[in-house]
Amino acid sequence: MPQVDARPASGYVGRFAPSPTGPLHAGSLVAALGSWLMARHHRGRWLVRIEDLDPPREMPGAAAAQLRMLEACGLRSDGPVVRQSGRDALYQAALDRLLASGDAFVCHCSRSDLAMHGGRHRGRCVAASPRPDPAIRLRVPDGSRIAFDDAVLGRIEQDVATEVGDFVLRRADGLWAYQLAVVVDDGAQGVTDIVRGADLLDSTARQILLQRRLGLPTPRYAHLPLVVDGHGHKLSKSSQALPLRPDDPLPALRAAWQALGQAPAAVAAAESVPAFLRSATAAFQPSRMPSVPVALAATHNSDVTNPD
Template identity: 45%
Template structure:
């Protein structure tokens, strides 16, 4: 159980190895790192490698090298989700025993035809294991929560109450299962990440309550977008940041996060810039908008 202590801080950065780190990834890493270090906390690194079809060979090791070149050093051994299967299965067994999960054979096309929100058709049908997903029996359905950056967040109520998937039909663990179980496993107290995860956070808060665990505090910074609704991402082929010349990208990321570093630090060392950033970090200065268009 996490101590109820304001000085207790364990943050994390959790990239997927589906590609190299881009500017949006750097913002996520830097914001979570600075918030942890400013609060005298620990910063952990987790590689979310539970979706092999989407992973890029060599990306995991390249991510580690890039973070190190940017001076972002993690405090404990890297956690790889691919090594957490036994723990995920243990949680799934507990959910099944408590009748908090069930098998579902509905297709995306069927759900889309019903308005895009799963209606619980399979909940009482005792569907077979083969070719079925596993859904959580969402008895909580949190749709509002307080955010460290965005303040009050309100999500779509029907989506928040949906019985979401924890194991996909292809047998792969779903993001919602892995991220919550791993945050519990690593005793994470604070999660600082992008606004694309505002609605998944509501589901995760519900899942914490179902699992009877304390949830971390969440803060969501604006997404870096090239145009409205088009975020920088590996799927959108965002260019990788330069690990051989980290200072310009680090400085730009601080500006993006509203931290106003002095212009003189543009010619400083990475360590000098990060030392200034840790000391002067203010989460209150992070913009509350959900997107910021980058000037290219």
């Protein structure tokens, strides 16, 4: 694996890794601000990575718009912004290691092949015939139970073999799977702490299993509350997920602060983004972060309706 970036004196390295499928919305900003605050709380570094591995789903100009919004909010990466689209060699090297060790296998299965075998692989390809565009999967043997302590949600356990099965590392269309790319990049960037939305919780056990297969350290995890609309729907999938405004970021920052369970009074006097971030850094209490979904009002840069 490549040499990791230099770490800060505290050893803490966090990151925010959006996919450029659209502009940042309020739920995205909660994850960005939460991960940034955790890095500052631990006197560490905070990195930004653009996860642009799925061109069919990307929106033209979305990555640039996301970076502009982060800049407007004062959330600047402590190192160069990394784009996954330029890191094929790293992913291929990791995949080659897994294939050579027998931890990964070429899979020609179609959905109908899988359906005939209970919907999941059991350590081998079960295709009726070879396909010209096979995927590559990680072999997940029985007993692959992963347990970890989440800083927000507590003890989490998953039997990856039973609940997931052999999962994709490189898709049949030739694109890199999220699970492989994120693990390789976190390892290469020396990420020690992953602070992200609870919608990604289900991926964590797979990523830990893959880290172990690649001989990479396992970061600490903290999954932030899912941000939902007034009907309880995930905000990124909701018509209420309106884009944020870089010309007036303070209302959105205040809403994200409250969604993280923090006291509104701590930042009430801040009249600029730098003042907000100074106050937020000084007052941030990780123990206040909620473990249940948080609802936001249906407006641009809206305030949280009731985070408690």
